[in-house]
Amino acid sequence: MSVPLTILGLLEREPAHGYSLKHAYDKRFGQVRPLRFGQVYATLTRLERDGWVTLVSVDSGEGPDRKTYAITPDGVAALEEWIRAPEHTVPQAPSSLFVRVVLALLSGRPAADVLETQQQAHIARMREITTRRHAVDAVERLAGDFEIAHLEADLRWIELAGVRLDDLAREVR
Amino acid sequence: MDSVLCGRGLVRRFGERAALDGVDFEVGRGEVVAVMGPSGSGKSTLLMCLAGIDVPDDGVVEFDGKGLSTMNERGRAELRLRRFGFVFQFGELVPELTLAENVSLPLWLTGTPRRRATALARRMLEELGILEHADHRTSEVSGGEAQRAAVARALVHRPEVVFADEPTGALDTANGELVLEAIVAAAASRDAAVVIVTHEPRVAAFAQREVTLRDGRLHEPASLLP
Numbered sequence: 001m002s003v004p005l006t007i008l009g010l011l012e013r014e015p016a017h018g019y020s021l022k023h024a025y026d027k028r029f030g031q032v033r034p035l036r037f038g039q040v041y042a043t044l045t046r047l048e049r050d051g052w053v054t055l056v057s058v059d060s061g062e063g064p065d066r067k068t069y070a071i072t073p074d075g076v077a078a079l080e081e082w083i084r085a086p087e088h089t090v091p092q093a094p095s096s097l098f099v100r101v102v103l104a105l106l107s108g109r110p111a112a113d114v115l116e117t118q119q120q121a122h123i124a125r126m127r128e129i130t131t132r133r134h135a136v137d138a139v140e141r142l143a144g145d146f147e148i149a150h151l152e153a154d155l156r157w158i159e160l161a162g163v164r165l166d167d168l169a170r171e172v173r
Numbered sequence: 174m175d176s177v178l179c180g181r182g183l184v185r186r187f188g189e190r191a192a193l194d195g196v197d198f199e200v201g202r203g204e205v206v207a208v209m210g211p212s213g214s215g216k217s218t219l220l221m222c223l224a225g226i227d228v229p230d231d232g233v234v235e236f237d238g239k240g241l242s243t244m245n246e247r248g249r250a251e252l253r254l255r256r257f258g259f260v261f262q263f264g265e266l267v268p269e270l271t272l273a274e275n276v277s278l279p280l281w282l283t284g285t286p287r288r289r290a291t292a293l294a295r296r297m298l299e300e301l302g303i304l305e306h307a308d309h310r311t312s313e314v315s316g317g318e319a320q321r322a323a324v325a326r327a328l329v330h331r332p333e334v335v336f337a338d339e340p341t342g343a344l345d346t347a348n349g350e351l352v353l354e355a356i357v358a359a360a361a362s363r364d365a366a367v368v369i370v371t372h373e374p375r376v377a378a379f380a381q382r383e384v385t386l387r388d389g390r391l392h393e394p395a396s397l398l399p
Contacts, residue, residue, distance in 0.1 A: 130379055
């Protein structure tokens with residue numbers, strides 16, 4: 001995910017300063033990885049250099065200055081292009097689960113246990129998200145659905161691998 | 174938790190093959206349990222035995238402290254009609270009846286006066302968000318709406334145990350969630366026990382716990398503490 005373009009998107013709604021941008025970002029997108037303040041200010045400086053945002057006011061009260069930025073027409077164009085372009089699909093690197101299952105097969109360890117333990121952990125995580133679904137707002141719920149869909153993809157693979165395990169074990173050794 | 178329904182040492186054979194090979198299972202009031210497992214693992218057989226539709230070759234099923242095998246077929250049928258509710262993969266509604274009439278069926282069969290049955294059925298349809306379709310037949314509503322009506326029919330007589338066999342198997346994700354929400358909410362608000370048979374982890378995540386059947390035997394999840 002592009003942090004600069006995400007910040008640009010948040011700025012499009014209304015001019016804002018770094019402090020409020022960090023909080024807006026964390027609320028919507030930062031559940032797993034919140035932004036550091038330093039990252040926000042560095043990003044704003046870079047966006048200003050590229051002409052995508054412009055400084056509109058400096059509020060010097062007590063404490064450090066508060067710089068308010070606004071998005072520029074060039075910034076809107078860049079944001080527009082980013083939002084509309086499809087994500088690139090890239091070959092998926094094998095996950096650690098895949099590697100552990102293969103190593104278990106190669107070494108004669110019980111690969112079925114590896115799959116079963118992972119399946120249980122995945123379902124436990126799904127249950128956690130499912131239980132919280134009424135306590136969160138619509139966007140957070142959508143984020144939960146996104147995670148669940150990815151967990152489901154893993155679980156489909158786990159199921160498939162489980163069915164083929166005996167054949168796999170014969171072939172790899 | 175006090176179990177309202179339990180099976181102990183359940184064995185069910187079909188020819189040489191044991192679909193259930195010594196299964197212990199219990200569910201408490203207000204508890205939602207998912208029974209998972211691949212096709213042919215014995216999930217549906219377990220549900221049939223627990224619900225008194227099938228009779229195990231060995232072992233006992235107890236509901237509310239009474240053994241199902243001590244009852245005759247008529248007694249088990251009464252139990253299924255009055256105290257159990259069922260949701261199947263394809264709602265199995267009667268196509269000649271409206272949704273409201275379908276939902277009223279369990280009430281008619283147990284002697285509830287028509288007017289009261291209709292009122293209860295309509296309230297149930299409202300709870301499931303499909304009251305506007307009360308007077309439509311199954312051919313006039315979507316698959317998701319029909320399945321919600323099937324859930325309404327399973328719950329309208331306030332059963333103590335709800336059995337659901339792949340209840341979302343024929344639905345898209347969004348409608349599947351609506352159906353699961355309805356089943357789970359019913360368990361919570363009426364203190365019903367729910368047994369959901371499914372091969373989908375997403376469905377199991379709606380339950381409070383899951384058990385997995387493999388080759389006729391039950392596996393409880395091991396502790397996942399790190």
